Amino acid sequence: MHVFRPLIVVLALAGTILIVRNFIVPSDFGVHESGYMYGWYRKSNEGEWKAVKVKYQGKEYCQDCHAESDQQVRSSRHNLIECENCHGPALEHPSNPAKLAIDRGRELCLRCHTHLAYPTSKRSEISGIDAESHNPGGDCVGCHNPHQASKPH
């Protein structure tokens, strides 16, 4: 008998663990499409990720309300730049936020226009300036129209 007693204790312990596990682990936790090695998970988590809120809307979203800006950018050499790169994610603008940010800083333009003569990179093909000598201190948009990518007249 003294051999079986500990055995019973162990079995009872294992039983409790199994019962508790049954309550803790959700029913959709198991092996899914990618097999045991890579696909052992809680299925409803996929839906949780799909429900993340979209924040960047794309420029088609802006064109009806900001037709003028859209037309300016579209007909300029900046047409490859998304509005939201310069103005930030639209979220549910104009209901929330009511206005998008306007960044008049030099750093925004220097992301592309600091001249870097890098062979084998398209960066070297963008008309670049040296920030330290090209009108330092002045806002780029004080002289250049950011939507039209224009040189001052």
Add this chain to the structure above:
Amino acid sequence: MTRRDFFKHTLKGLGGIVLAQGLGEIFRPVAGQASLKPVRWVFLVDTYKCIGCGFCVKACKLENEIPFEANVSRTWVERYVVTKERKVFADTPKEARNGFTTGKVDLGMGRYRDIKNNEIEKAFFVPKLCNQCDKPPCVQVCPVGATYKTGDGITLVDREWCIGCGYCIMACPYGMRFIHPVIHVAEKCNFCYHRITQGKKPACVLACPVSARRIGNLKDAVDPVSKVILTQRVETHKGEYGTKPQVYYIGLSVEVR
């Protein structure tokens, strides 16, 4: 039937059921579970096109709510400058969330290296993001089943199940994973799963002004990105690890680590 026989048979029967269930969990047939339209998300990066503006990093951080000023990111852009003397300088200042606005290469510890144009042999930008491996080591090491591969090939993290132990961060040979500074669980690029499953492009792809970043479906024969991957000379990163990475690069160079 004797009492002894009764116990014997019930034990055998129960054992059989438990074993069968356990085996079923390990070897579940996957056929028949496949979705109607087969999808395998893949990514294509063209390092010739990348201009290092860093709008992809900015968009990624804002879209996926990674604190902007924190020095962690789901994606980043590296710069490589190789001199005529074959010296390699590489940096990614603040993951390039503000782009590359100076020619001085950041050597760390507040030191910078100004490399003259005539010294440069080649120089280019390399965007990095999760490779959504076919054989993800980060998933294998997770002790609690909190990270997994979806049927369409994306490796996700279950934020509720993750215990933040950090094994996956060690396991990823690409350094793609980090602990989310606010939520304190493992965080990684998931090709903007919430966007691609709605037919939208990932935020970084949308933000890229020069189409250096593209997403595609490898199981779609007419998909322009899979066409490039199948018909042109593309390269993946650290293939020797056997992870079968699914981010393909045009113009990858030996200097890229």
